Amino acid sequence: xxxxxxxxxxxxxxxxxxxxxxxxxxxxxxxxxxxxxxxxxxxxxxxxxxxxxxxxxxxxxxxxxxxxxxxxxxxxxxxxxxxxxxxxxxxxxxxxxxxxxxxxxxxxxxxxxxxxxxxxxxxxxxxxxxxxxxxxxxxxxxxxxxxxxxxxxxxxxxxxxxxxxxxxxxxxxxxxxxxxxxxxxxxxxxxxxxxxxxxxxxxxxxxxxxxxxxxxxxxxxxxxxxxxxxxxxxxxxxxxxxxxxxxxxxxxxxxxxxxxxxxxxxxxxxxxxxxxxxxxxxxxxxxxxxxxxxxxxxxxxxxxxxxxxxxxxxxxxxxxxxxxxxxxxxxxxxxxxxxxxxxxxxxxxxxxxxxxxxxxxxxxxxxxxxxxxxxxxxxxxxxxxxxxxxxxxxxxxxxxxxxxxxxxxxxxxxxxxxxxxxxxxxxxxxxxxxxxxxxxxxxxx
Amino acid sequence: xxxxxxxxxxxxxxxxxxxxxxxxxxxxxxxxxxxxxxxxxxxxxxxxxxxxxxxxxxxxxxxxxxxxxxxxxxxxxxxxxxxxxxxxxxxxxxxxxxxxxxxxxxxxxxxxxxxxxxxxxxxxxxxxxxxxxxxxxxxxxxxxxxxxxxxxxxxxxxxxxxxxxxxxxxxxxxxxxxxxxxxxxxxxxxxxxxxxxxxxxxxxxxxxxxxxxxxxxxxxxxxxxxxxxxxxxxxxxxxxxxxxxxxxxxxxxxxxxxxxxxxxxxxxxxxxxxxxxxxxxxxxxxxxxxxxxxxxxxxxxxxxxxxxxxxxxxxxxxxxxxxxxxxxxxxxxxxxxxxxxxxxxxxxxxxxxxxxxxxxxxxxxxxxxxxxxxxxxxxxxxxxxxxxxxxxxxxxxxx
Numbered sequence: 001x002x003x004x005x006x007x008x009x010x011x012x013x014x015x016x017x018x019x020x021x022x023x024x025x026x027x028x029x030x031x032x033x034x035x036x037x038x039x040x041x042x043x044x045x046x047x048x049x050x051x052x053x054x055x056x057x058x059x060x061x062x063x064x065x066x067x068x069x070x071x072x073x074x075x076x077x078x079x080x081x082x083x084x085x086x087x088x089x090x091x092x093x094x095x096x097x098x099x100x101x102x103x104x105x106x107x108x109x110x111x112x113x114x115x116x117x118x119x120x121x122x123x124x125x126x127x128x129x130x131x132x133x134x135x136x137x138x139x140x141x142x143x144x145x146x147x148x149x150x151x152x153x154x155x156x157x158x159x160x161x162x163x164x165x166x167x168x169x170x171x172x173x174x175x176x177x178x179x180x181x182x183x184x185x186x187x188x189x190x191x192x193x194x195x196x197x198x199x200x201x202x203x204x205x206x207x208x209x210x211x212x213x214x215x216x217x218x219x220x221x222x223x224x225x226x227x228x229x230x231x232x233x234x235x236x237x238x239x240x241x242x243x244x245x246x247x248x249x250x251x252x253x254x255x256x257x258x259x260x261x262x263x264x265x266x267x268x269x270x271x272x273x274x275x276x277x278x279x280x281x282x283x284x285x286x287x288x289x290x291x292x293x294x295x296x297x298x299x300x301x302x303x304x305x306x307x308x309x310x311x312x313x314x315x316x317x318x319x320x321x322x323x324x325x326x327x328x329x330x331x332x333x334x335x336x337x338x339x340x341x342x343x344x345x346x347x348x349x350x351x352x353x354x355x356x357x358x359x360x361x362x363x364x365x366x367x368x369x370x371x372x373x374x375x376x377x378x379x380x381x382x383x384x385x386x387x388x389x390x391x392x393x394x395x396x397x398x399x400x401x402x403x404x405x406x407x408x409x410x411x412x413x414x415x416x417x418x419x420x421x422x423x424x425x426x427x428x429x430x431x432x433x434x435x436x437x438x439x440x441x442x443x444x445x
Numbered sequence: 446x447x448x449x450x451x452x453x454x455x456x457x458x459x460x461x462x463x464x465x466x467x468x469x470x471x472x473x474x475x476x477x478x479x480x481x482x483x484x485x486x487x488x489x490x491x492x493x494x495x496x497x498x499x500x501x502x503x504x505x506x507x508x509x510x511x512x513x514x515x516x517x518x519x520x521x522x523x524x525x526x527x528x529x530x531x532x533x534x535x536x537x538x539x540x541x542x543x544x545x546x547x548x549x550x551x552x553x554x555x556x557x558x559x560x561x562x563x564x565x566x567x568x569x570x571x572x573x574x575x576x577x578x579x580x581x582x583x584x585x586x587x588x589x590x591x592x593x594x595x596x597x598x599x600x601x602x603x604x605x606x607x608x609x610x611x612x613x614x615x616x617x618x619x620x621x622x623x624x625x626x627x628x629x630x631x632x633x634x635x636x637x638x639x640x641x642x643x644x645x646x647x648x649x650x651x652x653x654x655x656x657x658x659x660x661x662x663x664x665x666x667x668x669x670x671x672x673x674x675x676x677x678x679x680x681x682x683x684x685x686x687x688x689x690x691x692x693x694x695x696x697x698x699x700x701x702x703x704x705x706x707x708x709x710x711x712x713x714x715x716x717x718x719x720x721x722x723x724x725x726x727x728x729x730x731x732x733x734x735x736x737x738x739x740x741x742x743x744x745x746x747x748x749x750x751x752x753x754x755x756x757x758x759x760x761x762x763x764x765x766x767x768x769x770x771x772x773x774x775x776x777x778x779x780x781x782x783x784x785x786x787x788x789x790x791x792x793x794x795x796x797x798x799x800x801x802x803x804x805x806x807x808x809x810x811x812x813x814x815x816x817x818x819x820x821x822x823x824x825x826x827x828x829x830x831x832x833x834x835x836x837x838x839x840x841x842x843x844x
Contacts, residue, residue: 003456010460014467025474033481034488034815040496044523044820048597051524051822052739054683067682073626074682077619078597078820078827 038119041083042437046123049074056125059089059433063106072108082443084111090434092124102434114440122436136175137419141207143176145169148185151219151275152291155268155402164213164266164406171341171410175419176209178202182219185276189221192255211264211409215402217273217285217292218299224248225279239298239314242286245274246298246314253306257383257393263303264396264413267404269320269351271299304359307383307393320399322350323371326378332367335415343407349377351399360385364394365416367408378408380416483836487588488815491834494582495817498592499523499830503581510573513581523821523830527773527794528706530594530823531563533804534572540565542720543702545763546712550702553800559691561792561800562702575805590834591805597820597827598624598679598686599799606692612664613690615655617679620829623659627681628652632743633665636672636731636779638786642752643731643779646671648743655679674777674788678741684827685741687799689775694787699730699755699780701791709768711776711791717757725758728780732766736774737797737825746770755780773797773824796824811835 049055049071058071075085086109090102147165156164165181173179180198182188187197191210196203212218224234226244234248249271256263265271277291285292295302298316305312328336328345336342349368352375355361360383367378378398382391396412398404500523503514517526538552541562550562551572563572579585601616613631617624631651637644653661667673675690697716704710713732717724730753734746746769753764768776773794780786792798808814818831 003452004459007456007460007463011463014463018467018470021471021474025478028481033484034491034813037492037817040492041818041820047522048820048822048827049683051825051827052683052685058682070626070682072682073622073624074619074684076622077624077681078684078829079621080818081621083621 038439039121042121042439046437059125059435060127082441084115084440084442086438088436092432092434114438115442118438118440120436120438122434125433125435127431134421134423136421138177139175139417139419142204143172143179144182144208144210146212146219147181147183148219150185150277151214153214154217154273155215157403161213168211168406185219185221188219205259207260209262216268217275218271220248220274220276222276222279243296243298245293246295246302248274249295249299250302250306250312253303257307260393262394264409266398266409267400267402270397271303308359319353319355320351321372321375323352323375323377326368326371329366329369332411332415336411339414341407341411343405348401349399350401352377353397353399367412484813487834487836491815491832492817495832499819513578523819525821525823527796527824530795530802532572533802534574536805537803543714544721545718555800588834589806589837590832591808593831594802594828596686596799597829600688602690610664611667613675615661617655617659624655624679624681625657625659627655627679629661629677629679630741631663632676634674635667636788638781639670642729643781643786645733672787685825687826689798691788696785697726698787699728699778699789701778701789711766713755713764715755715757722758727754727756728782729754730778730780732778734769734774734776736772768793794824796826808833
């Protein structure tokens with residue numbers, strides 16, 4: 001009998017344990033086991049409504065504006081029928097006066113309460129009156145953009161040098177102390193002579209950046225024409241027939257060194273032609289373009305001889321290779337994000353240069369990753385005499401195939417000089433509002 | 446002595462019975478908790494997977510994808526790439542075979558004659574099928590899913606044609622409620638069926654507002670010998686949607702099949718040849734391409750080689766046209782054979798016409814299906830993305 005009593009006690013204890021355990025192990029509702037992520041749904045709803053900045057407009061509207069009812073229609077239409085909402089807009093107080101950080105503005109809702117379960121997401125909207133600006137650091141020196149009206153371009157198919165110059169001006173002028181359009185070959189001659197062309201006190205011919213927007217052609221002042229006053233600096237009578245104006249490229253190389261210029265060639269083979277629509281009016285570049293003469297492969301050789309202060313000697317041995325598809329260097333890609341300039345990172349190079357030996361050149365910036373051995377599709381070369389640490393002239397050569405993308409020129413120069421961007425301080429009042437969307441579920445389990 | 450033995454036997458029997466009973470009770474409690482945990486894990490996985498799909502750019506225009514992602518790289522957050530959505534093998538429409546190209550096409554359809562037909566096995570832009578998606582998401586054998594993308598704003602349009610005009614009754618609805626007081630931009634493109642080829646006349650545009658029930662009515666003049674296509678967009682409070690209407694036709698028609706997404710080429714076939722040749726006839730066609738600008742105005746892009754003929758039968762030909770724009774839009778192909786004709790529409794990007802997308806397995810017969818949803822944007826059009834997820838690893842409930 002005692003054993004039966006003991007067993008009875010055991011059963012009572014087990015029953016008690018089960019009842020206690022059951023009271024703790026409350027089964028959740030299916031909705032809790034597999035909940036709809038209301039927080040995410042609220043956030044994506046707010047993002048969707050603001051995809052065309054419509055939510056931002058409504059949030060800054062007067063509280064009695066009919067657009068609030070349109071917002072309510074949009075919310076009701078976009079959420080499932082079993083989802084109820086409460087959208088509240090708060091003014092963000094950034095005055096630092098010690099008042100409440102958020103001040104209630106208005107709310108729209110389709111229910112008195114938010115049902116059995118709810119969640120919320122918040123979203124900041126900015127007033128359309130707010131503008132966010134950046135102030136760029138200025139690169140020392142002057143930017144000259146060749147815009148000569150008396151010269152023709154080559155390999156800038158689809159553009160004119162003037163249109164490219166205008167776009168480059170918009171892209172780069174904020175970063176330079178002074179940006180000047182070189183409007184004629186006469187003004188280019190003044191630069192070659194070290195003479196300012198604008199009269200502005202900020203202008204400096206020394207240490208300037210010169211962008212040649214004429215592609216493979218370079219503008220030539222008429223004084224360098226055969227038989228004119230500077231013929232000896234512009235024309236080599238002993239050069240093979242038709243290529244005599246390589247001597248002008250040699251002079252440009254010398255002046256680049258003397259003035260410590262950075263000469264930018266935006267596309268193709270640098271210094272392959274010279275152009276002046278006046279003196280070459282009856283002559284063409286072997287491809288039927290009048291106002292232009294070919295210097296061929298000797299042009300860049302002569303420029304580099306001048307840059308390195310070597311004795312001029314006609315040399316037309318090739319320095320290029322067609323390397324095909326090339327990719328932007330990682331450094332430049334990073335600066336694309338910083339400066340907000342996004343050319344395609346894949347480009348085709350048919351004029352990659354191999355000029356690092358023989359001219360005291362070092363690479364200041366790889367614009368594109370090296371391809372096919374020593375051939376560089378795009379780079380900024382610095383000229384530094386042996387034993388010296390000073391840069392005496394630079395060349396940006398982008399050996400891409402036509403047509404040019406001047407964004408690459410711009411990002412190359414910015415990646416090299418790396419001017420900082422200073423965002424404007426954001427201190428305006430009543431320019432930002434907080435929108436909170438609370439969602440709840442009704443009905444069902 | 447005998448009494449003690451009996452007492453022992455009875456008490457032992459009761460004890461064993463009670464133990465077995467309580468083991469069963471506790472086991473059921475634990476089982477229920479385990480099942481709850483598994484369901485909870487499925488729900489968490491569902492939310493994660495949905496974000497993985499919607500926030501990763503993955504499916505390119507050409508070639509095999511390396512991850513399963515639908516985000517548009519040019520935008521942020523929940524904005525989806527309509528080309529990626531085109532490459533999802535639809536699990537609702539019946540695939541269509543076209544004998545002359547020897548290709549099976551995935552069928553995203555919103556009704557008879559209005560389909561987006563993508564090649565299933567084209568080496569350059571074949572659709573992504575369900576099993577590939579499971580592998581790309583690394584859930585093969587563990588979970589099954591169904592992804593549904595439904596436009597938030599839907600149009601139901603009815604037309605009534607009289608002698609000299611067409612009255613279109615538009616019903617615009619959201620997911621939850623009618624789209625009341627919405628601004629509806631209407632574009633009516635008449636098509637002349639006389640002449641060697643059908644001819645699109647300049648679009649007639651008008652704007653109306655819906656009433657409290659989401660209804661609006663517009664009327665456009667249209668004479669005999671003309672057909673038309675009607676396109677509309679609705680916007681209210683940041684919510685946008687698009688819809689269209691083409692008159693149904695029992696006559697032979699032109700069926701546009703996507704040929705290559707990257708080359709932007711489309712095959713135009715005679716309906717008598719689909720799936721197999723079942724008659725002979727010739728249809729002249731005239732194609733044009735339209736797209737929605739950022740304010741949901743309709744823009745037309747000129748097409749090269751926009752006219753031609755398609756002929757059914759053994760010696761007949763199909764034609765190619767090339768989409769002239771990089772923007773998502775709508776290819777409109779007017780066709781006719783002198784006596785009758787119509788307009789075929791092909792959305793170049795599912796958002797252009799508010800086509801729904803259903804991708805993945807079937808939820809039928811699953812023990813527990815977790816669902817989650819997000820609001821997304823496709824070509825500026827609001828969509829609701831819903832993922833249904835179930836475990837394939839066997840959940841047994843005892844008791």
